[in-house]
Amino acid sequence: MLALEGIRIIEIGTHGPAAFCGGMLGDLGAEVVRIEVPVGSPLWKQSAFARKNNDHAWQTANRNKQSIAIDLDTADGREVAHALVSRADVLLEESLPGSLRTAVLDYAGCRRLSQRIVYCSITPYGQEGPYSHLPGDDLTAEALGGYMMMEGNSLGNIGNPVQGPPALPTILVAEHKAATHGAIAIMAALWHRRSSGRGQQIDISMLDGVVSQQGVRSRGRRELNLSGGIRETKDGKYVALAAGEPWTWANLIRTLGGPAEYEDRTVVQADRAKAQEVDAFLTNRFKTKARDEWISIFAGVDTELTPVYQPEEVANDPQMSMRHQQVEITTMDGRRMLQYGIPMHLPDTPGAVRSPAPQPGQDAEAVLRQLGYDAQAIRRLRQAGVVG
Amino acid sequence: MLLPLQDVKIIEMGNFGPSTYGVFMLGDLGAEVVRIKPPPHPSRPKPGSEEYDEDGTAIPPGGVMWHRNKREISLNLRMPEAQQVFYQLARESDVVVEANRPGVLDRLGVGYERVSQINSRIIYCSVTGYGQDGPYKMSPGHDACWTGVAGALYLTGVSLGNLGNRRQRPEVAQRLVTHHAASHYTAMAILAALLARDKTGRGQHVDVSNCDSLVGIPYDPPDKFLAGRSPAWHLYKTKDELYMAVGARDERTWSNLCMALGKEGRAAQLHDESQWEQIAMELQSIFSQRTQRQWWQFFQDKDTVVAPVLSLDKVPNDPQVRQRQMLLDLDLPDGGKTQHYGIVTKLLDTPGQVRSLPPTESQHTNEILKHLSYSEAGIQELRTIGAVR
Numbered sequence: 157m158l159a160l161e162g163i164r165i166i167e168i169g170t171h172g173p174a175a176f177c178g179g180m181l182g183d184l185g186a187e188v189v190r191i192e193v194p195v196g197s198p199l200w201k202q203s204a205f206a207r208k209n210n211d212h213a214w215q216t217a218n219r220n221k222q223s224i225a226i227d228l229d230t231a232d233g234r235e236v237a238h239a240l241v242s243r244a245d246v247l248l249e250e251s252l253p254g255s256l257r258t259a260v261l262d263y264a265g266c267r268r269l270s271q272r273i274v275y276c277s278i279t280p281y282g283q284e285g286p287y288s289h290l291p292g293d294d295l296t297a298e299a300l301g302g303y304m305m306m307e308g309n310s311l312g313n314i315g316n317p318v319q320g321p322p323a324l325p326t327i328l329v330a331e332h333k334a335a336t337h338g339a340i341a342i343m344a345a346l347w348h349r350r351s352s353g354r355g356q357q358i359d360i361s362m363l364d365g366v367v368s369q370q371g372v373r374s375r376g377r378r379e380l381n382l383s384g385g386i387r388e389t390k391d392g393k394y395v396a397l398a399a400g401e402p403w404t405w406a407n408l409i410r411t412l413g414g415p416a417e418y419e420d421r422t423v424v425q426a427d428r429a430k431a432q433e434v435d436a437f438l439t440n441r442f443k444t445k446a447r448d449e450w451i452s453i454f455a456g457v458d459t460e461l462t463p464v465y466q467p468e469e470v471a472n473d474p475q476m477s478m479r480h481q482q483v484e485i486t487t488m489d490g491r492r493m494l495q496y497g498i499p500m501h502l503p504d505t506p507g508a509v510r511s512p513a514p515q516p517g518q519d520a521e522a523v524l525r526q527l528g529y530d531a532q533a534i535r536r537l538r539q540a541g542v543v544g
Numbered sequence: 545m546l547l548p549l550q551d552v553k554i555i556e557m558g559n560f561g562p563s564t565y566g567v568f569m570l571g572d573l574g575a576e577v578v579r580i581k582p583p584p585h586p587s588r589p590k591p592g593s594e595e596y597d598e599d600g601t602a603i604p605p606g607g608v609m610w611h612r613n614k615r616e617i618s619l620n621l622r623m624p625e626a627q628q629v630f631y632q633l634a635r636e637s638d639v640v641v642e643a644n645r646p647g648v649l650d651r652l653g654v655g656y657e658r659v660s661q662i663n664s665r666i667i668y669c670s671v672t673g674y675g676q677d678g679p680y681k682m683s684p685g686h687d688a689c690w691t692g693v694a695g696a697l698y699l700t701g702v703s704l705g706n707l708g709n710r711r712q713r714p715e716v717a718q719r720l721v722t723h724h725a726a727s728h729y730t731a732m733a734i735l736a737a738l739l740a741r742d743k744t745g746r747g748q749h750v751d752v753s754n755c756d757s758l759v760g761i762p763y764d765p766p767d768k769f770l771a772g773r774s775p776a777w778h779l780y781k782t783k784d785e786l787y788m789a790v791g792a793r794d795e796r797t798w799s800n801l802c803m804a805l806g807k808e809g810r811a812a813q814l815h816d817e818s819q820w821e822q823i824a825m826e827l828q829s830i831f832s833q834r835t836q837r838q839w840w841q842f843f844q845d846k847d848t849v850v851a852p853v854l855s856l857d858k859v860p861n862d863p864q865v866r867q868r869q870m871l872l873d874l875d876l877p878d879g880g881k882t883q884h885y886g887i888v889t890k891l892l893d894t895p896g897q898v899r900s901l902p903p904t905e906s907q908h909t910n911e912i913l914k915h916l917s918y919s920e921a922g923i924q925e926l927r928t929i930g931a932v933r
Binding site: 157162163184198201202205217284285290294296302304305321324339343344346348350351360368400401404460461462463466468469475479497501502503504 | 752
């Protein structure tokens with residue numbers, strides 16, 4: 157059994173955080189149907205752009221889902237969408253506030269179809285406020301939330317931070333947070349619905365997520381922190397170091413063959429000249445052997461030292477492979493692709509990758525049959541271009 | 545007022561790591577949280593210092609607020625009397641969250657096996673560096689290590705230069721990405737296990753690892769857009785030496801940007817790499833003509849993806865942040881004021897709340913023990929022998 161088995165989720169026009177949110181819930185067992193919008197509409201263009209621009213993210217976010225394309229500008233198309241909403245538990249969308257009103261798929265419209273619907277909108281800035289009408293994405297949320305400037309300030313060497321210009325994000329923290337905040341809120345609303353019998357509207361903003369966790373940041377380079385950071389090895393690779401406890405620090409120095417006077421970190425840190433000496437020792441020592449040699453030497457030593465992998469190396473790591481954190485799947489167009497696994501291990505109701513991301517509209521027939529449309533009606537809808 | 549998780553009872557045995565933040569999000573949504581604080585560790589920094597929690601964990605800036613909506617009791621779980629208190633709490637709880645290396649709590653008699661015998665419906669969530677199994681399960685670690693193993697350090701480090709900011713080596717992101725990811729997965733996994741319990745009738749041992757949480761974190765592939773070369777994904781310096789971020793990566797928003805800046809001729813050249821450098825220079829010279837504030841005003845009705853790059857100290861005064869109540873001014877009992885971050889998970893019919901401020905040292909020991917039917921004399925006895933504080 158899967159944890160969220162039996163929970164039905166509809167996504168409309170999703171390509172960013174809401175698609176990722178639906179993907180995580182799908183990994184845990186929810187049945188997710190993507191309503192793709194017709195070719196050429198603005199929402200379709202954004203989806204197509206997202207698909208083309210980052211195929212891997214698209215494939216992973218949309219695995220375990222079904223897809224139906226519906227022309228929401230037609231009465232027949234809206235009828236299909238409304239039938240899907242009527243039997244759904246959750247609706248996920250990420251368009252600018254108000255854009256789904258014409259298709260009567262805004263919260264008010266969906267609530268008339270089902271009192272039990274949990275309606276979750278994930279947008280750059282939220283459903284209200286002076287920026288709510290603006291388009292945006294991870295980049296703008298991280299810019300406004302102060303993250304980009306914060307990353308820029310982290311340049312320079314340890315102990316000598318440099319006030320640098322802001323940095324463009326690579327890891328999409330704002331997007332990830334919005335997606336997971338959405339999933340948390342949805343499950344909380346589903347939990348509440350058990351007793352209240354009613355769904356509700358959820359309003360998630362990427363900017364809110366960034367602001368809420370400004371407090372979570374590294375002390376990083378503001379101080380000369382010997383035990384943390386990254387050191388280059390002989391082969392131009394790196395090891396990551398975080399020997400923050402008194403004993404893990406001592407074990408580190410001992411294993412590196414450093415002098416005994418380095419083993420008490422509080423003493424070393426208290427004396428700036430000594431700290432710089434130890435810093436240089438660490439830098440030079442790590443350059444004498446290749447990364448993987450160091451990893452073998454440190455195997456079994458109680459200290460925090462790990463290899464720094466390139467993303468493509470992760471699958472070969474013994475821990476990550478044992479935890480099934482990289483799974484190989486075959487995409488709908490026949491390519492083999494490594495995707496991440498499921499980070500939430502619920503042993504009695506484990507998540508699963510059950511199917512690859514769908515091609516747009518591939519499940520139209522199956523979805524319509526479930527809604528009670530017969531073969532003739534389906535053919536008629538297809539011929540009229542209402543579904544695809 | 546109804547809160548969505550008001551009937552969920554959680555025991556937190558954590559520190560200041562992701563487990564604490566995960567529970568904090570559930571507490572904001574109404575869960576009743578009892579935080580069990582261990583006695584101070586002899587070899588760790590002294591309690592009361594600003595930099596460290598009592599159990600020696602570094603407190604990130606603003607970290608104390610993560611204990612709002614929680615009650616706190618101090619238990620010395622090495623003593624059988626304290627374990628009895630724990631068992632009574634576990635009997636009436638739905639969730640236990642802990643963040644110790646595998647086996648540590650088993651030895652104290654409060655591991656999953658023991659607790660599930662007392663309460664088969666308990667959801668016991670362990671949040672660790674590398675998980676409950678595998679060759680690294682006993683390894684300690686920190687953000688740099690987990691991101692290193694998960695392949696994410698190269699993503700934060702080779703952060704693809706723009707305007708002279710080119711970083712060639714892996715580097716730890718300032719925004720502790722592990723913390724973000726693992727804390728969110730903790731909250732999600734607990735909720736999923738609660739919903740599953742409705743069907744199975746049983747709890748389970750949920751296993752969340754910091755390292756696992758990072759493997760799937762979304763990133764923009766280091767392709768041409770993100771190399772910082774594309775004028776559509778770029779930072780531009782303004783007249784007042786601040787920056788505007790431009791992320792107009794699709795045709796519509798790129799075209800709108802070009803029109804707004806009087807560069808109609810560039811509107812169709814989003815993908816013309818031969819022109820990128822020239823376009824970026826042209827746009828830079830335009831952006832240099834106004835201040836950041838003026839540009840932000842200018843772009844309010846241009847339907848394109850642009851935002852000012854704000855420093856952290858400017859964020860609290862942003863009108864959107866204010867309107868969304870993402871910074872809350874709260875009253876302290878001594879008449880002072882404090883500022884907390886607001887609640888992101890906005891459930892409009894049953895919104896989360898800050899119901900109480902972070903507890904002071906073991907503030908609720910008496911209250912919790914009384915609730916468990918200990919007499920005044922019994923509580924005094926527990927204090928005398930050092931089982932509680």
